[in-house]
Amino acid sequence: MRRTRIMRAALAVLLLLGAGATASTVPATAEEKQPASAGVLTAMQRDFHLTKAEAKARLAAEQRATALEPRARRAAGASFGGSWFDAGTNELTVGVARGASATTLRDVRATGATVRTVAHSARELSAAQGRLDKLSPPDAVSSWHVDHEASTVVVNVVEGKQTDNDVRSFLDRARAAGPITVEQVPAAPTTFAAGTVGGDPFYTGNVRCSIGFSVHGGFVTAGHCRQPSTAVYGWDRSYIGNFQAGTFPGDDYGWVSVGSGWWTVPVVLGWGTVSDQLVRGSRVAPVGSSICRSGSTTHWHCGTVLAMNETVNYSQGAVHQMTKTSVCAEPGDSGGSFISGDQAQGVTSGGWGNCSSGGETWFQPVNEILNRYGLTLHTA
Structure with a gap:
């Protein structure tokens, strides 16, 4: 059943590419200019409580x-x-x-962006975060990231742990490193790998994870899904290929070569919630943008980009340059796709909470993975 669905998706991609080749001189219609499919619009209406017109307007604005x-x-x-x-x-x-000059303010406004004066430059805040990255955090410090809107480095601490001696000591050193704001979160982050259960997974040993995005020659996923045995098996337990590289902690990414009758297509599964989504690029969506995730446990869920370049303190060690979202996830979703419209954003790493009560999830940006391994995203 799964292989049939993927085959149909691949055929749809080929048909769309063929149509583009044979009708390249025909002007695009208004429908073709939509930033996302009807399925994504439906998901946006459900998860953000928008009308169809509002969902279209938001996606176009993003x-x-x-x-x-x-x-x-x-x-x-x-x-x-x-x-x-x-x-x-x-x-x-x-x-x-x-202190920015009047000329700078004028030039920024001329691009069409709204301008707001902030206390610190992005370079200053990035340097402060870099100093925090050199510290050894206790387990109760879950993550930290630059919040450009508030012009501060936000340090997240598990609820009820802010007065712990180790946490207070860390926060004292953090304050010496630069401007910080302390916020509380319900729980510490964990990765979303799982034991062997049903769904539409790939397997390494007794761990189930999710495919991220197709690249030429294979696919990218989370690094923590890599096991001592690098062999990777598909949803039907047939051999796919091998992990060619994988890093965790520090980073959380890896890539798998594909062979043995398997192939790659530029598609993210919608799991029947929305139609399967074509991938057309990897432009980075700004903080505040809507974003959706596909994974083999909880399937398709949407939310908002909350922060970028966050350092996440897992029990196994810190992972840097992560993007935080309000999208939920659960074990087995690790490595799955984060997509905004038709633009690939990253692969699921971990988070806290679940898809019943809610939570937050981090992803490793896909462009970093492509650049690290010299890979090319498979796009439609």
Whole structure:
């Protein structure tokens, strides 16, 4: 059944590519310019309580913001204080550090972005986070990241643990490293690998994880899914290939070569909740953007990008440069796809909570994985 669905998805991709080749001189229709499929729009309406028109408007605005951000960043120069998508106004906001010249402010506004004055530049906050990364955190310190909108480094501590001696000592050193704000979270993060259970997985030993994105020659996934035996088996327990590389902790990514009759297609499974999604690129969605996740345990769920470049303190060690989201996940979802519209964002690493009561999940950005291993994303 699964192999039939994937075959149909592959055929759909080929048909779409063929249609593009034979009708390349025909102007795109309004429907073809939609930033996402009807299935994604349905999921957005459900998870964000939007009308269809509101979902279309938000996705189109996020697409514009994603394209605008690099230009606004260049215009701000050394005064750049970060950027984020404002779902209330459907606009990209760019922070500019105090003391920026009138010319810089004018140049940023000329890009179409909304400008807000912030206390610290992105470079200053990144340096402060880098100093925290050199510290050894206790288990009750779950993560830290730069919040450009608040112009601070947010340190997350498990509820009820802020007065622990080890936590207080860490926070004292963190405050000496730069501007920080302490927030509480319900639980410490864990990875989302699992034992052998049903679903649509890939297996390494007795661990089940989820495929991230197809690349030419294989697929990318979470590094913590790699086991001492590098052999990888598919949903039907047939041999797929081998882990060619995998890193965890420090980073949480790896890639698997594909052979033995398996093939790759630029598709993310919608699990019947939405239609299977084509992958057309990997432009980074700004903080505040909507984002969806596909995994072999909890299937398809959506939420919002909460923070980027966060350091996550798992029990196995810290992982750097992660993106935090409000999307839920559970064991077995590890390595699965995070996608915004038709743009690949990253692979599921871990988090806290579940898809009954809610939670937060981090992903490792896909562009970092591609650059690290010299891989090419398979796109439609």
